[in-house]
Amino acid sequence: MNVASLVGAVAVAYLREELQADTGAVQSTARYVLNLSAEQVAAVARAVLADPFLNDRIDIKLPISLVSGQGLPEETLTTESATFYRNADCPKAAYLLAEHEHGEDASIREIAKLGPPELLERIDLWVREASKGLPIAQEQQKWWERALTGLRDLRIVSIDRFAAYILRTRRENDEAGRPIIDALGAAMPALRLPNDPACFGSLKERQRGHASAWKQQFNNAHKRRSGLLLKQTSSQLLLSEEDLRNAFEKVAHQIPNACHPVIEAFIGAPSGWNAQAEAIAEQDWEQIKPIFDGLQREKFNLGKNTLEYFSELGIL
Amino acid sequence: MTEIIQLPPPPASYHDDNDLWLDEQIWGHRLWEQDPWLLFLEFLSVAEASHATGQLFAADATQFPFSFRPAQRPYLRNLLFNNDRLLELADLYPDNETAWAKWLEWMQSNAKMVAHRDFSYLKNRFPNFEQFVKVIEMLRSATIESSINKRWSSRFVFPFGRHAIYEDLNTEGNREYINFTRNGDLLYQMLARSSAAPELARHFAHLFERRDPCDRLTELLQPEIAEERHTRSGSYLPYAKHPAFEVLAQDWLAVLELQLPRFDAYPYLTILGALHITLYQLQVAAHVCDKPKPHFICEVVAPKKTLVRELSAGNYIANNQLSLSAVDTYVRNIGNSPEWITAAAEQSGFAACREIMRENVRWPDEDYTGPVDPDALLENLRHTAQRRHRQHTANIHNSLGRGAGLVSRRGTNRLRYAPTDELLKALILANVPVRMDYGQFLGRLYDRYGFVFGEQEGQLAITTEDFDKRAFQANASRLENRLKTIGMLRRLSDACAYVENPLRRSAA
Numbered sequence: 001m002n003v004a005s006l007v008g009a010v011a012v013a014y015l016r017e018e019l020q021a022d023t024g025a026v027q028s029t030a031r032y033v034l035n036l037s038a039e040q041v042a043a044v045a046r047a048v049l050a051d052p053f054l055n056d057r058i059d060i061k062l063p064i065s066l067v068s069g070q071g072l073p074e075e076t077l078t079t080e081s082a083t084f085y086r087n088a089d090c091p092k093a094a095y096l097l098a099e100h101e102h103g104e105d106a107s108i109r110e111i112a113k114l115g116p117p118e119l120l121e122r123i124d125l126w127v128r129e130a131s132k133g134l135p136i137a138q139e140q141q142k143w144w145e146r147a148l149t150g151l152r153d154l155r156i157v158s159i160d161r162f163a164a165y166i167l168r169t170r171r172e173n174d175e176a177g178r179p180i181i182d183a184l185g186a187a188m189p190a191l192r193l194p195n196d197p198a199c200f201g202s203l204k205e206r207q208r209g210h211a212s213a214w215k216q217q218f219n220n221a222h223k224r225r226s227g228l229l230l231k232q233t234s235s236q237l238l239l240s241e242e243d244l245r246n247a248f249e250k251v252a253h254q255i256p257n258a259c260h261p262v263i264e265a266f267i268g269a270p271s272g273w274n275a276q277a278e279a280i281a282e283q284d285w286e287q288i289k290p291i292f293d294g295l296q297r298e299k300f301n302l303g304k305n306t307l308e309y310f311s312e313l314g315i316l
Numbered sequence: 317m318t319e320i321i322q323l324p325p326p327p328a329s330y331h332d333d334n335d336l337w338l339d340e341q342i343w344g345h346r347l348w349e350q351d352p353w354l355l356f357l358e359f360l361s362v363a364e365a366s367h368a369t370g371q372l373f374a375a376d377a378t379q380f381p382f383s384f385r386p387a388q389r390p391y392l393r394n395l396l397f398n399n400d401r402l403l404e405l406a407d408l409y410p411d412n413e414t415a416w417a418k419w420l421e422w423m424q425s426n427a428k429m430v431a432h433r434d435f436s437y438l439k440n441r442f443p444n445f446e447q448f449v450k451v452i453e454m455l456r457s458a459t460i461e462s463s464i465n466k467r468w469s470s471r472f473v474f475p476f477g478r479h480a481i482y483e484d485l486n487t488e489g490n491r492e493y494i495n496f497t498r499n500g501d502l503l504y505q506m507l508a509r510s511s512a513a514p515e516l517a518r519h520f521a522h523l524f525e526r527r528d529p530c531d532r533l534t535e536l537l538q539p540e541i542a543e544e545r546h547t548r549s550g551s552y553l554p555y556a557k558h559p560a561f562e563v564l565a566q567d568w569l570a571v572l573e574l575q576l577p578r579f580d581a582y583p584y585l586t587i588l589g590a591l592h593i594t595l596y597q598l599q600v601a602a603h604v605c606d607k608p609k610p611h612f613i614c615e616v617v618a619p620k621k622t623l624v625r626e627l628s629a630g631n632y633i634a635n636n637q638l639s640l641s642a643v644d645t646y647v648r649n650i651g652n653s654p655e656w657i658t659a660a661a662e663q664s665g666f667a668a669c670r671e672i673m674r675e676n677v678r679w680p681d682e683d684y685t686g687p688v689d690p691d692a693l694l695e696n697l698r699h700t701a702q703r704r705h706r707q708h709t710a711n712i713h714n715s716l717g718r719g720a721g722l723v724s725r726r727g728t729n730r731l732r733y734a735p736t737d738e739l740l741k742a743l744i745l746a747n748v749p750v751r752m753d754y755g756q757f758l759g760r761l762y763d764r765y766g767f768v769f770g771e772q773e774g775q776l777a778i779t780t781e782d783f784d785k786r787a788f789q790a791n792a793s794r795l796e797n798r799l800k801t802i803g804m805l806r807r808l809s810d811a812c813a814y815v816e817n818p819l820r821r822s823a824a
Contacts, residue, residue, distance in 0.1 A: 037783070115786045116786050117786055154621070155621045155623055160781035161782070164781065232633055236636075238636070240703075240706070241702070270637070273634075
């Protein structure tokens with residue numbers, strides 16, 4: 001499963017619920033406008049076509065200028081804009097359209113949108129789709145949902161990165177056998193944060209059911225660590241190669257030798273997000289964090305130093 | 317698109333106190349952090365000096381060394397800013413003659429930077445001391461306030477006309493490059509090298525010659541003696557042609573052509589001047605690094621944190637590192653040059669490499685004590701250049717970007733791009749002839765400046781995994797509301813929104 005197909009699966013789950021609810025006798029045509037990238041729109045269309053329930057009920061009409069080359073059947077493509085289908089008759093229960101042309105917004109304002117905000121409102125669907133086939137206890141599934149709600153509320157990631165994080169969490173759980181709490185920490189490189197399986201270990205069990213507690217945890221990790229990977233302090237000051245090298249020299253003995261080449265490459269690399277930053281994000285944070293701790297200035301204890309000074313002079 | 321034509325470095329005999337010529341060869345001598353108003357005043361002092369010799373925006377500004385003789389106006393400055401006891405004496409001595417006598421006596425012993433501390437010429441120009449005090453008070457109220465120009469000799473009155481324009485000096489009357497950092501020289505040279513130079517010359521000549529009542533007052537405060545002017549030179553702009561110069565000149569010209577009443581154009585020119593120096597630095601850095609023209613994800617401040625804010629903060633960090641990358645690339649290019657590779661391959665190639673480096677960046681000097689190895693020499697240069705760059709030139713993006721109203725911490729504790737209303741107004745005045753479709757306006761801001769507000773531009777500038785269509789749509793919608801609030805946008809019944817330049821409309 002990739003990002004687009006996960007988005008497609010969630011959108012299909014969303015549409016299923018919407019259309020299943022409409023069981024009244026008198027039916028008018030429902031219309032949904034997808035507000036996603038071309039690849040994701042195509043993934044949603046493919047998922048709808050593959051779902052017999054939705055395929056019977058949804059007529060897909062996507063702008064050819066947006067999804068040409070995505071391998072969709074010809075009958076799902078149109079040269080008409082979404083505005084054209086605003087009042088057009090539909091042979092099925094619903095139209096699935098996509099917003100593409102600039103300036104159409106006012107014309108299709110009244111049509112139900114299906115984009116990142118709508119999909120991210122339904123975190124339960126994301127977790128349900130991502131956990132399919134995983135032996136996860138219900139409680140863990142609930143924690144996963146709360147964690148994602150906290151991350152969403154922080155509004156720091158796009159839907160792509162959000163989906164990538166969910167997929168990575170699934171992989172950590174499925175392939176590495178980590179419990180969800182650890183998998184959420186180990187999947188952090190998908191958010192451009194350091195890999196830290198122990199990141200959420202400090203959350204007590206009763207806190208794990210609260211999205212606000214997760215939000216706080218994600219916020220702390222983002223504030224304190226995301227800049228470091230870009231060679232910036234939390235106050236956006238640039239960390240020079242010299243600063244990092246000096247810090248590394250001080251703490252090299254505390255860091256496993258296997259991590260040294262990655263750290264050396266990171267120190268020598270230009271600042272910003274690049275392959276070296278990505279590589280260091282993949283290292284276990286607990287092992288490499290001394291290099292960033294080493295950047296903190298040693299506190300000067302005036303009292304202690306005064307005593308030392310006078311004792312050296314033999315006055316004390 | 318204007319091509320980039322690079323100039324050779326100035327002869328090594330110039331700037332001999334400069335121990336490393338690297339930032340200078342990339343961006344010019346020199347770009348330092350500065351207050352936007354001081355940048356504009358510095359530009360005006362250069363332009364006024366050139367105007368005085370009939371060389372305003374003339375072709376000689378493209379030659380090195382470019383020299384000019386700026387005004388100093390020591391009498392005016394003493395009267396306005398080194399005249400602490402004026403009000404006290406006016407209160408103490410209600411009698412006109414005594415007040416004049418006491419004040420002249422005080423000035424006789426306290427005035428500075430003037431050869432003759434004789435201010436008695438003022439007695440004949442004002443009916444009484446009280447009127448004189450009122451004029452001084454009025455002009456003082458037009459002082460350009462800045463947090464960094466605290467000393468009296470670095471304070472400036474609003475540039476009403478050529479009699480109120482002067483260069484920055486220390487209290488001994490010597491030129492220092494702390495407040496007037498040479499950015500203004502470079503700004504002048506950029507405009508002089510643009511294709512709009514003749515038209516700009518016409519506008520500025522008009523501004524300098526206009527007999528504004530306040531300028532006549534500043535003239536009245538100065539004696540009728542030939543003023544002393546000193547030659548200033550040495551600034552160096554390494555490009556004969558650059559697209560950034562053209563966009564800057566077009567923007568200034570558009571604002572000047574609005575023929576705003578009196579000096580209402582100056583604040584907009586100040587904002588645009590600071591903005592374009594910031595853009596110049598980043599565009600040159602991107603060119604050196606062989607990267608695409610930088611873009612700026614601009615957040616229209618939202619009540620809650622948005623994805624656009626997050627992307628903007630990340631974008632700020634990436635742009636902030638661009639100039640340092642340019643320094644690194646410049647050093648790397650020296651190491652990759654054929655002559656360096658040939659020299660380094662020889663057994664005793666260090667001396668030849670050192671000579672190549674000296675020719676390129678005037679470093680290292682004779683006292684160099686580092687390892688005798690070409691690679692180590694390059695590495696040493698990289699560290700030295702980075703350290704030096706971080707002291708001043710690296711701060712332009714933050715300093716002038718903030719001054720222009722582009723960079724801000726508003727609503728958060730992280731720097732990112734969140735344009736102020738003043739900057740938005742300046743951009744509209746410079747870009748909208750009378751009215752312009754809103755979408756077209758956003759496209760123009762992206763093409764000319766790299767500003768990203770809406771989804772169309774976001775799609776072009778941002779990688780797919782970071783892009784969120786709806787977040788940018790909401791951002792563009794917030795901008796639309798902001799422009800509507802400041803009276804520069806109208807949404808018509810057919811769902812078309814138009815950005816309007818109200819000043820151009822009234823001029824038409």
